[in-house]
Amino acid sequence: MMLSFFDQFMSPTLLGIPLIALALTVPWILFPRPTTRWLNNRLLTLQSWFVSNFTQQIFLPINPGGHKWAALLTSLMVFLITLNMLGLLPYTFTPTTQLSLNLAFAVPLWLATVIIGMRDQPTHALSHLLPEGTPVLLIPVLIIIETISLLIRPLALAVRLTANLTAGHLLIQLIATAAFVLLPLMPTVAILTTILLFLLTLLEVAVAMIQAYVFVLLLSLYLQENV
Template identity: 55%
Template sequence: MMTNLFTQFSIPTIMGLSLLPITLFYPLMLINLSQKRLKSSRLITLTSWLTKNIIKYLMPTSTSPTHKWTPILTSLILLILTINILGMLPYTFTPTTQLSLTLSLALPLWLGTVLTGLRTQPTKTMAHLLPLGTPIPLIPILIVVETISLIIRPLALGVRLTANLTAGHLLLQLISTTSLTTTMIFPSLTLMPTITLMLFTILEIAVAMIQAYVFTLLLILYLQENS
């Protein structure tokens, strides 16, 4: 029995060995390598369809220089989506509820967008730190504020993903515990908590998909700003 509500976010272990590496590399095991045959498997067909739709709905609004980032962004959204969905299964661990993982994804990608802007068009990139028509006395203050807002972006990306998934998992744990307790004490009232748990599970799956989309979409917006 869980002694702490946050125990579900601790890294699972077997015989004292951490299962975090296996959990992180498990999505890679789902990748089916192409084989020399005329017909593709259902998994390859589904993956190709999903990849084409991601590119179709994410990249049309972006400019042509950002199209070079399409493979990275597609792999990113598929990775986060797979990890989030697998984390909804019973007795599993969701790595994206850990800031160590989300920040390690957000920081290099955000830094890549900034360095891309500084390399291709440094004047336009630096101009974002000072809006046009700013009064002279406010120039130092605005530069400091815009610099802080720029630096805090990767932290906001990582914390947003972690906080939403953590809050959803906590609520799901509370509802499931309530459903179990109600079933044991008042069997006649089992239906209502069970339906609530099923509906919230569907909502949490939708949140897991939306958060993967939002994380990638914000990176695309940062990339457009610097390209």
């Protein structure tokens, strides 16, 4: 019996071995690989159309120097969407509800954008720390504030993804438990609760896709500032 609603967010283990590595590997097995045929099947065509349109939309406002990140950010987008969607299935585990994993995605990529900016155009990168026309007395304060806002970006990325997925999964479990308890007592209310649960599940599917998109979109905006 589940002791706490938050037990669902614990990394499962089998014989003392964490299964999070398996959960991170499964998404890449599910995607079909392109074939050498001239015409692919519908699934491959849809997959190629999605990747092409997403990459074009994300990198349209970015300078050509940042287009080298296309494969990395597109792969991250597909990976996050798959992890979030698989986590909605029964008896599965969502790795992206772990703050440590999301930080492992956010910190290196954010740090890479900062290092690129400092290496290629340090004057432009440092100019973001001090808006033009700032009074002399406010310069130290604004530099400190902008530095803190810069350093907190990866934490905001990770917390946003973790909090949205955790809240959605927790709300689904609460409503499902309420519907199960109310079924023998008040069947009508239980049916209405089940309908609400179905609608909430559809919303959570949308949230799973939107949060992955927002994560990659913000990374692309950070990249745009430094290339």
